[in-house]
Amino acid sequence: MLKEFQDHLESRLSFLKNRRLLIAISGGIDSVVLTHLCYKYDLNIALAHCNFNLRGKDSDADEDFVLQLAEDLDLEVFIESFDTEGYAEEHKRSIQMAARELRYNWFTELSEQLKFDYVLTAHHTDDNLETFLINFTRGTGLEGLTGIPEVNDIFVRPLLPFSNEQIADYAKVNQIRWRDDSSNKSTKYLRNKLRHDVIPILKEINPSLLQSFQNTLSNLNDTSCIVDGAIESFRKETIDSVTNQDIKYKVEAFKKLKAPKAYLYEVFKEYGFTQWDDILNLLTAQPGKYVASLTHRLIKDRDVLILTSINNDEAVEESITVLDTNSTLKIPCGFLEFSEVDMVSHEHDEHCIYIDKGLLHSPLTIRQKKQGDAFSPLGMKGKKKKLSKFFKDEKFSLVDKENTWLFCSDDNIVWVIGKRADDRFKVTDKTKHILKIELIQ
Template structure:
């Protein structure tokens, strides 16, 4: 197996030979064999072990084993102890999910702090099959059936081509010691149930199951790349606008497709959505309708779908007080720069206004819209207009409204920031002090 491992590194993962590597080691057979193979292949490695404190003395014995192994192999080792149960309860996670988050967060942090190029994990071919079956039984799209990625950002899995049987055979023939995790024998976890009860039957039916599975994965990954190319080409045609707050997609582009639901799924699957029939119905829904996930919204607005971050249903009551009109103030959508000037630049853009400073009255605040807001748009000579009507006339989307901020004097709107100034505060021939306010984004 050593020769096969080295050939695999040479042909597929040669970048590891020149890299500083961190091995995620539990003390179990897979990670210990990975460590031994890397040592014999002269890779530059250190070890990282997580003690999740879930199995009492057994967890501590695993830690002691890893420390001794590192000493025997003259390797640097890092150990972190976690209160996994407390983390799971606090973050409403299963124990398995909590342990996963804790270890991957720590590995990432460790690699950043100590300049490791990659983190190696000991996932192998049987793990890949288990993951495939878990995703299959829970329901998934194509991405859930393409297996564990061999390289995913800083995480690399050099043992993916090798079976559990090969790893066990190498460990026994080389008299390698390891620790057995007693929790791996329990079938209360889905992965273990598949490992102990289902996969042995599948291997009995097809002794070449893993090879057949590898061929299937190869075919599915080829298909996945075709899908990715099609989605990328479609998005170039469908995206109308991109900003820091949103991405706008042309509704008509989806309606022209033979299978719009499939494209909607592929484009928006990574934003936490699950209600795919509701999302499909947005294509013909009234403006303002939306579907929300925990993190994002997809909003129908006239002839576009707008993807934006999630929001709170609460009315905004917070405000930012302007204490100095000769400074730069940070606001949610940029910076407001205040300065007194002698003249007006007639070529100024909508992100800049000039007002009569003497007309301002405290308190000066930056806030969002509220019920009943009205102002006198510049040029309308004192005529009032409801802010809601202004938004409608200007065809503001729901996202535009949520990201619009107001500069107010004693709660009177002076400027719909970045859009329209109020006529009541304009500079006239009687103005003695001109205040320039500019939005910098």
Template sequence: MLKEFQQHINSHLPLLKDAKLLIAVSGGIDSVVLTHLCIKSGLNIALAHCNFNLRGDESDADEDFVVKLAEMLDLEIFVEGFDTKMYAETNKRSIQMAARELRYNWFSDLARQLHFSYVLTAHHADDNLETFLINFTRGTGIEGLTGIPEINDTFVRPLLPFSNQQILDYASEKDILWRNDSSNRSTKYLRNKLRHDVIPILKEINPSLLQSFQKTLQNLSDSQQIINDAMGMFLDQAIVHKTQKETTYKVEAFKKTSNPKAYLYETFKNFGFTQWDDILNLLTAQPGKYVISGTHRLIKDRENLILTENDFNRPVTDFIEVLDMSATLKIPVGNLAFSEVETIDAESKDKCIYVDKGLLRSPLTIRQKKQGDVFAPIGMKGKKKKLSKYYKDEKFSLVDKENTWLFCSGDQIVWVIGKRADERFKITDKTKHILKIEFIQ
């Protein structure tokens, strides 16, 4: 196996040869064998071990074993203990998901802080088959059937081509010791049930199951690449505009496809959505309808779909009172800076206005649109306009409206912040005090 491992590194993972590597070591056979293979291959490695404190003395014994392994092999080691049950309860996660998040977050932090190029994990071909079956039984798209990626950002899995049996044979041949995790024998977890009850039957039916499975994965990966290429061309046509906070797509682009639901799935599958029939219905829904996921919102707006993040931390407020016009005021979409000036800067930015301070009346507030709002857009010679009509004429999207705030003097709008000032408060020859207001995002 050592020769095959080295050939695989040379052919497919040469990036590991001169890199600083961190190996995630549980003490089990897979990660211990990976450690020995890396040493025999002359790779520059250190070890990292997570103690999840879920199995009492057994967890502590695993930690002791890995520490002694590092000492025996003269390797640097990092150990971290976690209160996994507390994390799971606090973050409403299953124990397995909590442990996964804790270890991957810690590995990533460790790699970043100590400048490790990659983190190696010991996933192998049997793990890949189990993951495939788990995704298959739960329902997934083609991306869920393409297996565990060999390289995923800083995480690399060099044992993926090798079976559990090959790893076991190598450990036996080299008299390598490892720790057995008693929880791996319990079939209350889906992965273990597949490992102990289902996969042995599949291997009995087809002794070459893993080899056949690898061919299937390759075929699925090839098909996924075709989909990715097609989606790239589709999105070039479908996306109207994209900013850091939102992306706008043409509804008509989806309607023109042979299978709109499939294109919607491929476009939005990575944003936490599961209600695909509801998303399909957005194509013909009235403006204002939306579908939400745990992280995003997809809104129907005229002839477009707008994807935006859910801002759960945004403060819910009806208005903000302006009490000090000599400082910077934080508002939900940025900051307003107030300053009294002597003259107007002709080269001021678009998101800056000058008003006659003497015309302002208390209370001064920052608020959003309310029913019946009107203002006199500067340049229209005092003519008033419904704010709703202004929004419509300027083609504000629903998200634009949500993120637009008004600076008001009493009931009068002084400024549609960042957009249009009101004629009634402009500077004239009679102005004695000029107030500069700048919107800073």
């Protein structure tokens, strides 16, 4: 196996040479064999072990074993102890999911802080088959049937082409010691149930199951490449516009397809959506309807679907008080630059207005729309117009409305910022002090 492993690294993973590598090691047979193979191949490796504190003395014994292995091979080792059950309860995760998040977060943090180039994990062909079957039984798209990626950002799986049997034979021939995890024998976990109850039957039906599976994965990955190319081409054709706030997609482009739901899935799957029937219904829904994931919204607006992110990290201020009309003020949609000038140098536009400073009354605020808002659009000579009607006439999308800010004097709208000034505050022959306000984005 050593020769096959070396050949595999030479042909597929040669970039690992002369790089700082961190091996995720549990103490089990797979990660221990991976450590020995990399050590014999003279790769620059260190070890990282997670103690999840789930198996009492056995967890501590695993840690001691890894420490001893590191000493025997003269390797640097990092150990982290986790309160896995506490994390699972706090974040409402299963124990397995909690352990996964904790270890991958730690590996990533460790690699960033100590400048490791890659993290190696010991996933092999049998693991790949189990993952395939798990995704298959739960329901998935094509990407869920293409297996564990050999390289995924900083994570590399050098043992993916090798079976559990090959790894066990190598450990036996080379008299390699490892730790058995008793939890791997419990069939209360789906992965273990497949490993102990289902896969042996499949191997009995087809003794060459793993080879057949590898061939199937190869075919599926080839198909996936074709699909990815077609989707990327379609994505470029169907995008209507891209801004810092959103991406707009042409509804008609999806409607023309024979399988619009499949295309919707491929285009928007990376944004966390799960309600694909609801997203399909957006194509014929009324403007303003939307479907949300934890991180994004997909909004129907006339002839486009608008994709916009949900910012859960920053709380938007309800209002901003303008304390100085001779300075620059940062607001959510850019900067407002205030300056007193002697004359109006050009006509109003969307980003620059001139107003009669003497008509302003405190408090001066920057706020978003509220129920019942109305103003007198410049040029309408004092005629009032509801802000909601203005939005409708201007064909504002839901996102446009949410990102529109108002400059107000004593709660009266002076400027729909970046859109329209109010006629009541315009400069006239009686104006003594002219205030210029410019939006800089």
